[in-house]
Amino acid sequence: MNSILNKINYLWIYFMFMFLYPSVVFSDIAENWQLGFQDPATPIMEGIINLHHDLMFFICIISVFVSWMLGRTLWHFEYKQNSIPSSLTHGTLIEIVWTVTPAIILLIIAIPSFSLLYAMDEIISPAITIKTLGHQWYWSYEYSDYLDENNEALLYDSYMIPEEDLELGQFRLLEVDNRIVVPVNTHIRIIVSAADVLHSWAVPSLGIKCDAIPGRLNQTSLFVKREGVYYGQCSEICGINHGFMPIVVEAVSLPNYISWIANKLSE
Numbered sequence: 001m002n003s004i005l006n007k008i009n010y011l012w013i014y015f016m017f018m019f020l021y022p023s024v025v026f027s028d029i030a031e032n033w034q035l036g037f038q039d040p041a042t043p044i045m046e047g048i049i050n051l052h053h054d055l056m057f058f059i060c061i062i063s064v065f066v067s068w069m070l071g072r073t074l075w076h077f078e079y080k081q082n083s084i085p086s087s088l089t090h091g092t093l094i095e096i097v098w099t100v101t102p103a104i105i106l107l108i109i110a111i112p113s114f115s116l117l118y119a120m121d122e123i124i125s126p127a128i129t130i131k132t133l134g135h136q137w138y139w140s141y142e143y144s145d146y147l148d149e150n151n152e153a154l155l156y157d158s159y160m161i162p163e164e165d166l167e168l169g170q171f172r173l174l175e176v177d178n179r180i181v182v183p184v185n186t187h188i189r190i191i192v193s194a195a196d197v198l199h200s201w202a203v204p205s206l207g208i209k210c211d212a213i214p215g216r217l218n219q220t221s222l223f224v225k226r227e228g229v230y231y232g233q234c235s236e237i238c239g240i241n242h243g244f245m246p247i248v249v250e251a252v253s254l255p256n257y258i259s260w261i262a263n264k265l266s267e
């Protein structure tokens with residue numbers, strides 16, 4: 001009981017801080033007791049968060065209004081207060097109003113929603129194309145824009161680091177041996193597919209969740225605004241090790257990216 005109370009207290013403090021203070025350090029990983037989003041690193045994720053807040057505005061007004069109406073109805077039409085019921089069964093005007101108003105609200109919501117949806121679908125002449133392939137149970141990444149001396153594309157696997165091999169400061173179930181490295185402020189095309197069963201390539205801070213489907217190429221775009229390490233997980237149940245195929249995206253400056261690519265190619 002005591003520990004539950006402690007948790008409720010903690011939640012309250014957390015809740016107040018969440019609204020009073022914006023985070024000082026970017027959170028690109030899930031936190032304990034997290035309620036909100038991870039911090040955005042792409043314009044798309046910023047759009048998703050803004051749309052969420054826009055919708056919350058309508059949700060708050062609607063919930064307060066509906067609860068108020070429900071309360072008033074229960075109060076005024078309770079059998080003691082209203083012992084002789086009215087025989088009224090229809091009211092054309094009010095029926096038009098309560099049909100048209102929600103329809104207008106839905107239309108208002110549809111405008112930002114559709115513009116975000118189409119923005120997410122847009123691929124703006126990408127400078128780099130990266131192919132990510134889901135396997136049971138790891139990811140593999142292919143940078144086919146660059147060829148090494150054997151004319152082979154850069155291709156490597158990315159496995160989760162098992163718990164016993166973790167070093168101090170590394171995140172359990174989230175760290176991988178080979179990260180996917182991308183440059184910041186560059187339009188990148190991500191091509192997603194799977195080798196065996198359905199997987200899903202998802203990184204919350206980047207606003208990406210793209211299904212990896214065997215025999216089908218899905219594509220999504222990526223434009224990272226700041227350097228950082230972004231953590232994600234496979235988001236489609238794909239077998240017993242579904243929880244053990246995390247994704248780590250490292251966004252670096254363009255010169256660092258070029259030297260990383262050069263190193264990888266000469267390996």
Ligand code: CUA
Nearest residue numbers: 199234238242
């Ligand atoms: Cu791969 Cu779940």
